Amino acid sequence: MARNWLQAYSVLDFIAVGMLLSVIAVSSQKRLESCVRTYVLNSWLLAAFVTVSAFYMGMPHLYIAAALTVLSKCFLIPYFLRKVLRQLRVTHDVEPYISAPLSLLAAFALVVVVFSFVSQGVFVTGVTRNALKIAISIILISLFVMMTRKKAITQVIGLLIMENGLFLAGFSLTYGMPIIAELGVVFDMLMGVIILGLFLTQIKKAFVSVDLDKLTTLKG
């Protein structure tokens, strides 16, 4: 009953599109604080996607994956990010290389490219037809965001969003990974964020700013 309802209204597609839109929003945002907030929204949507498809396919172990996603990506990582932001005192100014409208356009172009070039054939799990394309779009847009921002903290956020995209891509190609792999990935993410946070504070100490331009001086 409920499953038919889910299918009829393509709830999964809605959630996935929501993720895509939130990533596009990140590419035009100017305040770091709102970037983090959008990332949290993105993670909630991802968790919702996993939950719904767990229910839809009747695979209870995916609920654990969803719970882990909520715990790590909606609470622990944002908490840590905000702490780093406070320490670095760089709450404003993303400082992009290109203007917000231009990056919106670029994000749009990336989505078009992906949707026109990823062939229809990749459709494995039967969850939704569009999840893979959306996932690839998310990955590319977040890579684009990482490329065009000066502040190192945006690189971290971009990486986190890219991970969400990868999760979605992996999920749409398999019926969810074994729980041990999920655990490993989540643990890696947490460690990664902590290490990156440490790096950022060190970069701040060494170069007085967290602008990545300064890193060119490291080249031998």
Add this chain to the structure above:
Amino acid sequence: MEFPFYTAAICAFGAGITGFPFAPKKLSGYLYFVYALGSALFGAAALQTVYSGVQTSLSFSLSGVLDIAFRTGGLSAFFALVLSILGFAVSVYSAGYMRHEDNASFQGVFYGLFLMSIYAVFYAGNMPAFLVSWETMSLVSYFLVVSDSRNDDSRKAGLTYATMTHIGTAFIIAAFMIAYAGTGTMDFEKLRVLISTKPVSLRWAIFVPALTGFGIKAGIVPLHIWLPKAHPAAPSNVSALMSGVMIKTGIYGIVLFSIYILGGAVASWGVVLLVLGAVSSVLGVLYALMEHDMKRLLAYHSVENIGIILLGVGASIIFQSYGLFTLAGLALAAALYHTLNHAVFKGLLFMGAGSVLHGTHTKNIEEMGGLLKRMPWTGLFFLVGSISICALPPTNGFVSEWLTYQSLVLGSTAPAVYAKVLMLLAGTALALTGALAADCFIKAFGISFLGMPRSAEASGAKESSRSMLAGMAVLAACCLALGIFPNFVLATMGRLEVGSLPYARAALSGNWMLSVQNGFSTLSPIGILAIMLSGLLALLVFIKGLGRREVSYGDSWDCGIRRLTPRMQYTATAFTKPLRQIFKRIYLPTKEVKIIYRLRPFFAENITYNSGITPFFEKYGYGPAVSTVHKAALRIRKLQSGSLHLYLGYILLTLLVLLFAWG
């Protein structure tokens, strides 16, 4: 129940390797005795394997496809025996040698790993096991070469060594991959069975990269350039092992592949090996003559001896291809015997050089002199090693080179004309090599141990510690024992099921007398020893009993100068001047005289004189190749701007291109 030698040996090494980081500094030297024990146990295990004929094997799988297998076959056991003899002596020596080093625990751990990894190379039974052991050996020895990291030269030597050895590994991997693609097996024994049904072209395709890869490790000319750099840079106990055994892993690989696995019945392989061997032996000793750094000199002699070993291997393959199995067995036995002997005497000489280095803090023989009075035992052992490497009776070098000569001379019985000519030419090259080697060691021993001290360090030299002398004594005794009782070694070798070795017993008959091909030529080491001893005795009797009774002591005649100084002595450079003239087409000697005048042309203020030889292979082969790579690298380097954003851009671009191409 049999004693579990292998287990005990591995346990001993494990104990040593784990013990070093925790041992207090004073005691850490004693841990080398644990390695000595481990080597002895490995040696006993190898002997047991040869004499019982029972192969032990061990394998475990890494994944569905990759297995790691170790096997104690005949050839493996022989080379492990060689390593055990040297490993035992060098470990005893290291206990004293390493006492004064500041990074003793690092050296200890890596020394143990090094020995262990060479054993693993010899015992590897399939390709993955071989490659893992091989790379471990290369990397560990690299770290040992650069262990004196404050020294700029040793870092450069390490770079040369690491580069060469990795190029070698690349070739070996290529050979393995071709073999796997052709037969579908990674196991050496299965490969051996399967390859016999395959066409010769496949065997060629395996042989060429394998020879190149193993040739780099063995130090065949022109792939030898890392040897004279890496051996002097390493601590002397490690250079003894590197020169004594590690380069033998190259020989092991060549014998394993060309004769054992690929059957070795292609005459042109023998020709290739014979030519390479002749060139290596002559050029090796020629370059050694021009070296005045003791350890570099010894390193070049390793090139020479590898050449001599290859002469035997090459001759064996040629004989085998014509079905002359007894002669093939004789030649291979000569090669393997020389492998053992070179390990023993080169280990001894490197330890002697290390002992001298400890006493005088210099490697330059022009700064030594008169060391025999100050370091009598070191001098004696070095002399035994020198006699051995010059292939003079009654030492081991003589027996194996004699066997090599016999097999080359017997080349005249080969049916093909080119083989007859080639083998006789190779014999000539060997004769030249022997004479030059003798000259070189007259220089090395004479300049450094005889005469007056040429520097303050040399005159203040002290004899080395007891364990160092003990290590050298073991090998000096081996030099004599292997030279006087060759039958035991040859009997052991006859039991190895490798190539035509079992036939060698038919070629070499006699118990106390070596008789080649039913009396083609005979040699009795014991007889020679007896004649030499009686001659010595007669000389003593003559001098003491019949000679002039009154002995008066006085200074040497000094042409009326009244006082002789060390600077008036014959130098090493002067000693080798005639040869530099004779072989100037090979050496391409360079001379540079700079004169600064106060008043031209009569009053010179300062004259500097520089002479040297052109390093042919570095200048015309490796130099241009390296600079080409450098130029290309600089051009590519522009891609690497240092900007993180640009790098991310590269990734995005790559992803998009992939999407376009395969989306």
